[in-house]
Amino acid sequence: MQKLGDFFEKFINKESIFINKKVLQSNYIPESIFHRDEQINNIAGILAPSLKLERPSNLFIYGKTGTGKTLTITYVTNQIKELASQKDIPVKIFYLNCKLKKIADTEYRLLVQLAYELGKQIPPTGLPTDEVYKIFFNIIDEKEQLLIIILDEIDQLVKRNGDSILYNLTRINTELKKSQIALIGISNNLTFIDELDPRVKSSLSEEEIIFPPYNAIQLQSILKDRVKLAFKDNSLEEGLIEKCAAFTARDHGDARRAIELLRVASEIAERNNEKKVLIKHLDEAEEKIERDRFVDIIEKQPKQFQVTLYSILIVNSNKNESIYTGDVYDIYKQICLKIGLRPLTQRRISDIIAEFDSLGVINVKLISKGRYGRTREISSSLPSTTESKIKKILEQELDL
DNA sequence: GTCAATTCACATGAAAGAGACCACGGTCTAGTG
DNA sequence: CTAGACCGTGGTCTCTTTCATGTGAATTGACGA
Numbered sequence: 001m002q003k004l005g006d007f008f009e010k011f012i013n014k015e016s017i018f019i020n021k022k023v024l025q026s027n028y029i030p031e032s033i034f035h036r037d038e039q040i041n042n043i044a045g046i047l048a049p050s051l052k053l054e055r056p057s058n059l060f061i062y063g064k065t066g067t068g069k070t071l072t073i074t075y076v077t078n079q080i081k082e083l084a085s086q087k088d089i090p091v092k093i094f095y096l097n098c099k100l101k102k103i104a105d106t107e108y109r110l111l112v113q114l115a116y117e118l119g120k121q122i123p124p125t126g127l128p129t130d131e132v133y134k135i136f137f138n139i140i141d142e143k144e145q146l147l148i149i150i151l152d153e154i155d156q157l158v159k160r161n162g163d164s165i166l167y168n169l170t171r172i173n174t175e176l177k178k179s180q181i182a183l184i185g186i187s188n189n190l191t192f193i194d195e196l197d198p199r200v201k202s203s204l205s206e207e208e209i210i211f212p213p214y215n216a217i218q219l220q221s222i223l224k225d226r227v228k229l230a231f232k233d234n235s236l237e238e239g240l241i242e243k244c245a246a247f248t249a250r251d252h253g254d255a256r257r258a259i260e261l262l263r264v265a266s267e268i269a270e271r272n273n274e275k276k277v278l279i280k281h282l283d284e285a286e287e288k289i290e291r292d293r294f295v296d297i298i299e300k301q302p303k304q305f306q307v308t309l310y311s312i313l314i315v316n317s318n319k320n321e322s323i324y325t326g327d328v329y330d331i332y333k334q335i336c337l338k339i340g341l342r343p344l345t346q347r348r349i350s351d352i353i354a355e356f357d358s359l360g361v362i363n364v365k366l367i368s369k370g371r372y373g374r375t376r377e378i379s380s381s382l383p384s385t386t387e388s389k390i391k392k393i394l395e396q397e398l399d400l
Numbered sequence: 401g402t403c404a405a406t407t408c409a410c411a412t413g414a415a416a417g418a419g420a421c422c423a424c425g426g427t428c429t430a431g432t433g
Numbered sequence: 434c435t436a437g438a439c440c441g442t443g444g445t446c447t448c449t450t451t452c453a454t455g456t457g458a459a460t461t462g463a464c465g466a
Binding site: 123124125126127324325326346347350351354366368369370371372373374375376 | 406407408409410411412421422423424
Binding site: 106108109124125126127128129131302304344345347348351366367368369370371372373374 | 443444445446448449450451455456457458459460461
């Protein structure tokens with residue numbers, strides 16, 4: 001006990017390398033946005049008519065994760081909101097993230113959430129969907145107003161529910177008497193729009209804006225800006241920012257990742273009682289982030305998913321050759337038997353394997369072995385140290 | 401040797417069921433004046 | 434008389450199962466050279 005007291009004491013007295021660590025957290029909104037002037041102006045131009053109560057064009061925004069889409073759009077819309085409230089213009093802007101479960105990931109919930117923002121409570125379930133539509137419709141059309149609805153990660157919504165929601169929302173304008181709705185869709189899947197119904201496609205993407213990934217130089221300036229606010233002078237080893245930027249620019253140019261990398265590296269440095277964040281901490285940080293991400297994903301999975309993954313790992317370590325769906329399913333059934341879990345059908349396991357693939361935990365390739373059938377060739381995409389750790393976690397979770 | 405048909409081992413799709421959650425309206429019950 | 438408890442019905446949503454159909458190349462087998 002005494003020792004722990006000492007530890008905390010030391011911790012408090014220790015001189016920190018941070019001035020304001022919050023700046024590095026993912027929910028921090030910076031005051032200025034770098035390298036997005038063109039997009040900001042574009043969006044502002046498109047949305048400006050809303051201040052005259054003219055319906056702006058529907059807008060579609062693409063860009064990979066961490067390219068500042070959400071940040072930019074909130075920045076612009078916040079200004080519009082502010083101006084609107086100053087001048088008492090009935091413009092309302094809603095931001096919905098379609099990926100958040102239980103909030104906006106189905107047609108019903110999306111409408112409920114929108115209605116809620118408009119000040120009308122609708123039960124989270126139990127009503128027919130068209131009833132909810134009617135309610136929603138009525139609140140909007142109560143008075144003259146302009147709504148701008150931002151649907152972030154709209155691809156998720158469509159993937160789960162099809163594009164009928166979008167169709168309904170784009171069409172609703174023709175029925176509204178007093179109000180108007182404009183939609184802004186944000187997606188990080190570039191091919192997404194091509195999979196839509198052509199009618200929806202043409203009306204949703206009246207305007208399109210693309211957010212390119214940041215390059216290393218741009219990332220550097222973003223990082224430098226944050227570093228100024230977050231760290232005390234001379235807390236970073238020479239060349240650290242450059243390395244960090246180069247690291248992230250190589251895959252995707254994701255600014256969020258770059259900042260996270262820096263944050264984790266600095267945390268490691270702090271824990272090691274270093275006075276500076278060193279480049280070697282970056283390497284460590286990268287590994288840690290990756291590992292934590294996987295561990296996080298896997299702990300959150302339902303039991304059946306965990307058993308499936310465990311089976312894959314077992315088969316993978318028992319066999320040096322390629323492994324296939326059938327092998328996994330056999331082992332899976334055995335494990336279920338052992339831990340007293342009712343095994344699912346192969347059809348379902350097949351889907352689960354596909355889901356792990358899209359989570360990036362495993363790699364899957366569809367191959368045909370000619371006369372010997374068609375199947376998925378599965379390989380783990382986890383680094384081996386992470387893999388054994390995850391195996392242990394799974395064994396624990398499943399009491400094996 | 402050549403070429404189309406066959407065949408395997410799943411993939412992929414569609415539909416439907418089970419079970420959890422919930423709203424709503426009607427009926428029953430107990431408490432109140 | 435009324436508030437609350439307690440149904441039954443009907444709705445959504447997620448996870449599964451069931452049934453049906455699709456698929457790509459190794460293999461087979463008929464055919465002709």
